[in-house]
Amino acid sequence: MRWSRYPITTVKEVPAEAEVISHQLMLRAGLIRRLAAGIYTWTPFGLRTLRKVEAIVREEMDRAGALEVLMPAVQPAELWQESGRWDKYGPELLRLNDRHQRSFVIGPTHEEVITDLARRELKSYRQLPVNFYQIQAKFRDEIRPRFGVMRGREFIMKDAYSFHADAASLEQGYAAMREAYVRMFTRMGLEFRVVRADTGAIGGSASEEFQVLADSGEDAIAVSDGPDQYAANIELAPTLPPATPRAAATLPLxxxxxxxxxxxxxxxxxxxxxxxxxxxxxxxxxxxxxxxxxxxxxxxxxxxxxxxxxxxxxxxxxxxxxxxxxxxxxxxxxxxxxxxxxxxxxxxxxxxxxxxxxxxxxxxxxxxxxxxxxxxxxxxxxxDVRNVVPGDPSPTGAGCLSIRRGIEVGHIFQLGTRYSESLRASVLDEAGKAVLMTMGCYGIGITRIVAAAIEQNHDAAGIVWPAPLAPFQVVLIPLNANRSERVHVKAESLYAELGAAGVEVLLDDRDARPGVKFADAELLGIPHRIVVAERGLDAGRLEYRQRRASANEEWPVDSAIETLLARIRAG
RNA sequence: CGGGGCAUGGCGCAGUCUGGUAGCGCAUCUGCUUUGGGAGCAGAGGGUCGCAGGUUCGAAUCCUGCUGCCCCGACCA
Missing domain, CATH: 3.90.960.10 (YbaK/aminoacyl-tRNA synthetase-associated domain)
Known part of the structure; x- marks a missing residue:
């Protein structure tokens, strides 16, 4: 891609509305633009990263055997009345009427729709287990949207729903999803913890959250320093009864x-x-x-x-x-x-x-x-009715708890029959008897992951993308190409060669001063930077710099592509 | 939903107290110079001052109502 073809500008000044660093950098780098409170447009650069996240999630869901579907954003009220959530969900559920005065909702989640599909399509235990997922926009009318796409009202979510003939199968499906999630977040280069969580209003028996560790996170999590690896949302982390008996009374009332x-x-x-x-x-x-x-x-x-x-x-x-x-x-x-x-x-x-x-x-x-x-x-x-505090013993007794902040990017639940019961979704078992399907549900905040990745990966100059999420792998910066035919020709040939080699390369062909190009490349966070300039070409060299590095490397022109490809492969 | 604040060009802000017909920086456009870390000079375009009423000879400025947004809190998959 040529930078000159990219019409959305970066900005030096931080928009007043942005409180957290990821929001500031996403606006400054031109990844998103706000349309209304909690509602954002993704620009071409931002969308490239969003698609990277989606692709990793999709690959790992497919690898785990889940089947992709696409459900409607607009859902009939009847389904929600049937599940009982029409009355329970509250004002976060955006409701609307069509021209015939029929009531609909904009889906904040899709348990009802998928369960409706399942009850129509799945008739036999032989069709189970099955896991349907989608990557799609959700709407929750948050009381207070904030932090840009971290807590937006419209957001993209990967939501998956598994259907099982019995609890043992659900356990297996849940474990498979847990494993897939660990793979995804590891691939994205994020530092995260799997923490035990409250099942909240969704209900169910077991639930874990995937929390990206960041000081700006909205959730508090208790993490053990012991070999037990215990981690739980602070909402759930239990305190233990004191190990020593109470002291004797010495003072009068x-x-x-x-x-x-x-x-x-x-x-x-x-x-x-x-x-x-x-x-x-x-x-x-x-x-x-x-x-x-x-x-x-x-x-x-x-x-x-x-x-x-x-x-x-x-x-x-x-x-x-x-x-x-x-x-x-x-x-x-x-x-x-x-x-x-x-x-x-x-x-x-x-x-x-x-x-x-x-x-x-x-x-x-x-x-x-x-x-x-x-x-x-x-x-x-x-x-036990208090929050754990730093220094409390781990509930397993094998360590001491500390409190960290986290951004919840994934949440998996063993739902049980909460929805199959209210929506009457059953299959016939071996004996020909109808049994309610047991369900699991598994969410990932796709848009939120982009913000979380930036919270965890930035410096004073801007974003420092983990390579798997970067919108481009390489930024190619010719200096003063309009005055130097040599520089221009070399940059164009490098651009063509890298493109042919399948590298996602951004050519900064703007007629801008060097400082502007360097600053933008850093703000945008592209992992690898190549500078083509008269100065280097005279010495038969190109200048390379890794986004995380603080110094340049000089590479011989002839072997530069090869060296760069090796660096990209190495991450 | 309670409390606080803001609304002036694409972005960031001044001007409001004390009414007199709108300004600065960034960005954009043109020209010349410049060219390894967000250039300089000269010029240009762009604003019904959130909306609706009211007071006044005259309102960005004062009054009333409304709307939108931000922050704090409560709430919440």
Whole structure:
């Protein structure tokens, strides 16, 4: 490709809307342009990389035996009503009516459509297992689209759905997809982790996320440094009960005035105690009305996913309102504590391990110190409801957890019969009896991968593509070709030779100054750069530079192509 | 949905407080010079100042309503 034929310009200034580096670089390099909030056009350069990602995903899905299909973006409301998600999905589901006032949705995912196909086409266990996938645009009306294509509203997703006659087959299909995913992300040159995940609203029994590690990631993941390789989304990572028994009580229960000290930080400072010596009480709505109290150590955070799984707690989790709290405890938030509490109480392991702690006295302006479980109140029920923190032991006991940030680029689920049941998708088994198909579903955020790759691979000058994702492998830069016939001829012949050798080469044939060409080549992140100039040709040499390198190499002109091809093969 | 902010040429911004008919940088176009790290000089094109009302002799500027976008939070496959 000739750069002069590429009409979309790079920009020096960072658009005000771009917060994260990948978004800034994608706009500056001209990979994407925004059309509306969370909706982007992919330009020719950007599309080349997007297609690279797609191709790798497609190859690995095909290798794993999945069959590609293409489903409609617009789907009839009836299917969603049948599955029950018409009512459950909420405002993220974009709904619309056609001219006959029939309701449709723009697909945010395709469980309904694929299950409909499966129930029509699959009649016998002999047709199973099967895995259908597609690479296609989805629309989710996100409350807050941000970070460019990292959290867009319209985005391209590879979604796959497998159908099985039994759970054992699902296990196998799931394992095959997991393996395919590992291959894909490895091929893309990304640093990632497979982490255990919550199944969330989709439901199902097992689920793992593929997280690309990046500080700007929206997800927190807990990673063990031990040989267990444990990794989990922080939503899910369990904490262990303390290994050592609780210390004996040494202090008497004392009620102390703490006027206007409402937050943990305030109370800790006022009482001259570490926040870890305090117990805080959070009231959440109960599943049958009323409230449930959750006690945590002062320095710990509530984990909503864990909390909403507790018996008696409403799911999804809702914090109690100040009015409800006052009605349930006779006290306003800020002075709540477990002593003398009337509502059901769960206590986190870490809070239960404390002796001689401080907490609210359920009376405005007062806290207790020297509180002890079992002495000042009965032994409560111990649970795990907090987020893990760095230094916590790995749940396998084989290491220590640290917290990393990740960008979720893939998610695989064992769905079970959630959809085959509501949509009545069954096959006949060996005995001629109808059995519901067991399903798995497997997503990959294609567009998000491009952003994630940039988050992980950039420097001050711009993008540094992993070779498998680069829009071009080589950028060929003639300097002052308009004044030097020699340079012009040599650049053209190199361009032709590289093209003939099947190399994706970009010829910077613009009539621009050297600095402009160098800066653009670096911003665009092309892995290999060849400079053709009078200076080098006089010495019979070409100048080569790898995008990741900080210095040039001088190559003899005659063997340059050969050397370059070897470098490209080497990655 | 709550809180905050912004809306002026393709991009980034000033001008708004204190009303007087729109400006800077980048980008684009022309010419000359320049040519190994985002050139210089000279010139040019391009803006119903988000939309609709209102106040005023006069509104980018003041008032009212609306819309779009951004940020924080809650929410969420």
């Amino acid at each position: 004392t009620k102390v005035p703490t006027p206007d000290q409402k937050t943990i930080a305030d109370v800790a400072a006022f009482l001259a105690l570490e926040p870890a010596r305090l117990v805080k009480l959070l009231l959440v709505e109960g599943s049958e009305g009323g409230v449930v109290a959750l006690a945590l150590r002062g320095d710990h955070e509530l984990n909503a996913v864990k909390a909403q799984k507790l018996a008696g707690v409403a799911s999804p989790l809702r914090m109690a309102t100040p009015e409800t709290i006052l009605a349930a405890t006779g006290c306003e938030p800020g002075y709540l504590g477990p002593v003398g509490l009337k509502c059901p109480l769960y206590v986190d392991y870490a809070a239960l391990a404390l002796a001689d702690f401080a907490c609210g006295a359920n009376e405005k302006g007062y806290h207790y110190t020297g509180v002890n479980w079992g002495r000042d109140l009965s032994e409560p029920q111990a649970v």
